[in-house]
Amino acid sequence: MSGASFRYLVKEGFRNTWTNRMMSIASICVLLSCLVLIGSASMIFLNINSLVQKIEDENVIMVYIDDEATDADIDEMGIKLNDISNVEKIEFVAKEDAWAEQIATMDEAQAEFFTETTDEIPLPDAYKVTVKDLNQFTSTVKEIKALDHIYTVRQNTDLAKKLATLSHGITIIAIVIISVLFAISLFIISNTIKLTVYSRRLEISIMKSVGATNSFVQLPFVVEGIILGVVAGVLSLFAVWGIYEVAVKSFADVFRSIGLTALTFADYALPILGIFIAIGIVSGVGGSLITMRKYLTKEGSEISAV
Missing domain, CATH: 3.30.70.3040 (Alpha-Beta Plaits)
Structure with missing residues (x-):
């Protein structure tokens, strides 16, 4: 693929994102919801782990x-x-x-x-x-x-054993929840993109009938997936930040009563943003590739006939 073709397909990805903005907004909202859940769960577990660490330091x-x-x-x-x-x-x-x-x-x-x-x-x-x-x-x-x-x-050997078990359990639960939410986001994004592909099946069929390769057809969708992932990641960061600050203020008295100081979200903002964008891109690109590969493989005969 030449540089000119690559630039054209990237531009097509941006153009298609705007042209199909309703579907793009739907995809962003779905991914945003999953990322907010992942981010909220992560901050809860980080605070619990901080409390466990504080007890460990005193033990x-x-x-x-x-x-x-x-x-x-x-x-x-x-x-x-x-x-x-x-x-x-x-x-x-x-x-x-x-x-x-x-x-x-x-x-x-x-x-x-x-x-x-x-x-x-x-x-x-x-x-x-x-x-x-x-x-x-x-x-x-x-x-x-x-x-x-x-x-x-x-x-206090008994307390040490209990804390070690609790810390290990928290880690496992966090990994399971985040993995499940990531799988859900990937599944929903794939189905959302499937609707996008269906609405643009005529465009895809024309591209295939003039000899476009699968990678040529897929690239604009991959670019769309990256755009949606980045936008959803940035929006999710601010959403989780806002929810976290409201929750900290609401439960400030409870935190003080158990001697816990809530973690400052700003200290974790950049790592969380990087993770959100990475998850968003993987979900968007992965969903695009999975959907397009299935569509081009199973529906190839229909595309040719259109």
Whole structure:
């Protein structure tokens, strides 16, 4: 195919999109609906995942150090904790700081009583350990307990397992829902384009009767699919953005009550726009190719006879 023919077919794709604008608008609306559902579901799952991540970050391992450990022993323990593969970060908690925090949580009378009656701080030094992967939580605790100069280790293995299961379940549900919605959008777009092809069957038959190849006939429809996909993707972004902002304002009190700060949509706008446009183009082009290939294969005899 020459460059001139390619440019002609691309122009035809743009022209046909406008000429058949009612069908184009219908296709855009269908794809827009599916993308809005996909985007809304994605933001819900992102917020749920953010909440799970927040709980995971708070589910740390507290490693209390033996009182007989020297400063050198404590420093060496910190190095060994950092060397454990599943440890993301450690934070040393001096017993003086921990005791000051405990006193701060008491009322005035309790704080005065403990301050006056306690000569020595009844807490050991400790390391706060944050793990990378909760699936390896149990094995990480075992590695930590094997270190020297440890008084005790405080952890919540059951919560870690539940969080790991919940996070895995959320990921699977998100993938399933998005996949189903994508399949639905592809199916509906194909059927919408099928109506477009049917309304332009005379034009297609003329092109075929003068010797046009299948790829020559298909290209304008592919261009239409790209146009529809891009337009639907951009419109869907603004639609999801608006819906999300309204939902965040409506449920702001609920979020505050559970200590959750809703994610800022602007931080995800560009990735979502890219995904929307990609899905729109794949749906539009895929629907066009599937429909045209079936039509040109099964209806070839009818086209020739028209």
